[in-house]
Structures are given as C-alpha cells and as structure tokens.
Amino acid sequence: MALLEVKDLEIAVAAGGALLPVVRGVSFSVDENETLGIVGESGCGKSLTSLAIMGLLEGSQLRLTGGSISFDGRELNSLSPNERRAIMGDQMAMIFQEPMTSLNPVYRIGDQIVETIRQHRDMSKRQASDRAVELLDLVRIPEPARRIDSFPHQMSGGQRQRVMIAMALACDPKLLIADEPTTALDVTVQKEVLDLMADLQTRMGTAIVLISHDLGVIAETCDKVAVMYRGKIVEAASAAALFANISHPYTRGLLNSIPVVDHDVEWLEAIPGRVPTIDETLPGCAFHPRCSMAEIRCSAEDPAPHDVATGHTVRCHFAGKGTV
Numbered sequence: 001m002a003l004l005e006v007k008d009l010e011i012a013v014a015a016g017g018a019l020l021p022v023v024r025g026v027s028f029s030v031d032e033n034e035t036l037g038i039v040g041e042s043g044c045g046k047s048l049t050s051l052a053i054m055g056l057l058e059g060s061q062l063r064l065t066g067g068s069i070s071f072d073g074r075e076l077n078s079l080s081p082n083e084r085r086a087i088m089g090d091q092m093a094m095i096f097q098e099p100m101t102s103l104n105p106v107y108r109i110g111d112q113i114v115e116t117i118r119q120h121r122d123m124s125k126r127q128a129s130d131r132a133v134e135l136l137d138l139v140r141i142p143e144p145a146r147r148i149d150s151f152p153h154q155m156s157g158g159q160r161q162r163v164m165i166a167m168a169l170a171c172d173p174k175l176l177i178a179d180e181p182t183t184a185l186d187v188t189v190q191k192e193v194l195d196l197m198a199d200l201q202t203r204m205g206t207a208i209v210l211i212s213h214d215l216g217v218i219a220e221t222c223d224k225v226a227v228m229y230r231g232k233i234v235e236a237a238s239a240a241a242l243f244a245n246i247s248h249p250y251t252r253g254l255l256n257s258i259p260v261v262d263h264d265v266e267w268l269e270a271i272p273g274r275v276p277t278i279d280e281t282l283p284g285c286a287f288h289p290r291c292s293m294a295e296i297r298c299s300a301e302d303p304a305p306h307d308v309a310t311g312h313t314v315r316c317h318f319a320g321k322g323t324v
C-alpha cells in the first residue's frame with residue numbers, strides 16, 4: 001500500500017455562483033522513501049493539488065469537489081478538522097516557496113521551531129530548544145546553538161529555506177510536500193538545498209512530493225514524475241522511463257525550454273502562448289492552441305489517458321504512435 005494515494009482529485013473555484021474546475025481527475029501515489037515530482041507551468045494546478053493534500057483549501061474560494069486522498073491507510077477527507085490538524089505538521093509537513101512569507105519576521109527562528117515541536121510533542125521548552133538546535137545542525141546551519149537566536153532577516157535566503165526545512169522535519173514527518181522550494185534561490189544555493197533534501201530523505205526515509213515548474217530540477221531529484229497541464233496529468237511515469245521516452249508535446253516543450261550548460265544556443269525554445277485561464281472554454285485537448293503537432297481532431301476531442309509502455313501514461317491522441 002502506498003503511503004499517499006490520490007485518486008480522481010477534483011478541485012473547483014467558486015466564482016459568480018458557479019464552480020469552475022481547476023484540478024480534474026488527478027491520480028497518483030507515493031511510497032515511503034520515494035520522491036514524486038509534479039511539474040508544469042504556473043496555473044496548471046500543481047500547488048492546488050498540494051494544498052488539497054494538506055487540507056488547506058478551507059476558508060478560500062476553492063472547493064474539493066471529488067476524489068479521495070488516502071494517507072497511511074486513512075481517508076483524509078473523512079477526518080474531522082481536529083484529526084486532520086493533528087496529522088498536519090506532524091506526519092505530513094510542507095515547505096513553501098518563499099520562507100519570508102512563512103517565517104514570522106518578529107520572532108527568533110529558535111522560538112518558531114520550538115513552537116512547532118511543542119504543538120505536536122509533549123516536550124518542555126528546554127527539550128524542544130535542544131531539539132531545535134539538533135534540527136538546525138541537521139540542515140547544516142553553522143553554529144546552530146548561536147543561530148537559534150537569530151531573526152529571519154539576519155539569515156541569507158538559503159539559510160531561511162534550511163530553517164523552513166528544519167521546521168518541516170521537526171516531528172519526523174512521513175511525507176514532505178515541497179512547493180517550489182528553491183525557486184527564490186540562486187542556482188548554487190538551489191543545488192545545496194536539493195542535495196540536503198535528498199540526503200535527509202536517505203537518512204529518514206521520508207516520502208517527498210516536489211512541486212516545480214523546472215523539469216531540470218525534477219530530472220535531478222525525482223523517482224517518479226507527473227506532468228500537469230490545465231488541471232490534468234498529461235504524462236506520468238518513472239523518471240527513468242519518462243526522460244528516456246518523452247511522449248507528450250507539452251513535456252517536450254518544457255524540456256526544450258531548459259538551458260543546457262555545455263550547449264551553445266542563441267535562443268531557447270519557448271512554448272508559444274499561455275496556459276488558458278479557468279473561465280476559458282476550450283473543447284478538445286487543452287494544449288491544442290499551443291501544440292505544434294495539433295491536428296483537426298485535437299480541437300474537437302479531449303484525449304483519454306493511455307499507456308505508451310507499462311506504467312507510462314500519456315494524454316495525447318498521437319502518443320506512442322511514433323509521432324511525438
């Protein structure tokens with residue numbers, strides 16, 4: 001049994017008395033010690049999917065309109081708010097893109113980690129403070145016993161992201177959801193943070209869902225990949241199978257837009273156009289206005305997902321037919 005199993009997830013946004021679908025029939029699973037990468041441009045539904053898993057849609061215009069989310073054998077949608085809160089931050093934790101919006105600027109980082117620990121563990125302040133120093137050491141903050149008294153603005157961007165990782169790991173979660181954890185960092189710090197997450201996963205066996213718009217980051221770090229476009233998974237496979245045989249034109253477009261260090265190119269290929277907004281009605285394949293391979297059929301008929309190889313699923317009429 002997978003640690004996390006998402007089946008047929010549907011999310012809609014309430015607007016003007018109507019419910020507009022933003023995530024449609026999304027399914028995937030993650031095992032212990034495994035990293036799933038969810039990739040796509042902004043507005044494709046990646047972050048909404050992660051918020052639904054964490055139970056963070058409440059209080060917004062977003063509605064969970066269908067599907068199930070099973071974690072460690074329990075259906076999360078059937079739990080009471082209190083039961084759900086007990087799991088969040090303890091067995092499941094999340095790292096957000098920009099630590100300055102998640103860390104409280106007026107509290108020392110040590111106090112913030114201690115508070116997180118004591119919400120879920122029966123520890124004295126002294127014990128929690130010792131654990132906070134251990135965690136800062138674990139995420140390679142130099143002189144952790146001294147830095148525990150720092151305020152967020154006294155740390156670099158990379159150090160703040162490490163503090164967020166320390167807070168997320170405070171209660172040894174079984175599942176870590178990292179939503180664009182390195183987007184705000186420069187490339188060298190990005191690599192350090194990704195290496196740190198991989199190292200911690202090896203040591204602690206944590207399952208990770210890594211959300212990114214960057215297929216290069218996903219290629220370096222993930223065991224499995226799900227590519228999302230306009231609320232649907234359009235290609236999914238193990239990372240090895242997907243990168244050996246990219247089968248959806250959108251995935252191909254994402255890959256072609258990544259700079260390659262040892263190749264001299266004047267222009268990077270960009271995918272033309274933009275992700276359609278949620279109120280645009282688009283018959284057929286949602287990617288057809290941007291797809292260089294689109295044919296008449298594509299603007300009329302929404303492709304059903306089908307396997308191009310065992311465990312490699314694609315939503316494109318022509319995938320697996322030697323044309324993509």
Ligand code: SF4
Binds near residue numbers: 285289291319
């Ligand atoms: Fe492109 Fe058609 Fe495939 Fe959609 S179904 S990705 S428009 S070729």
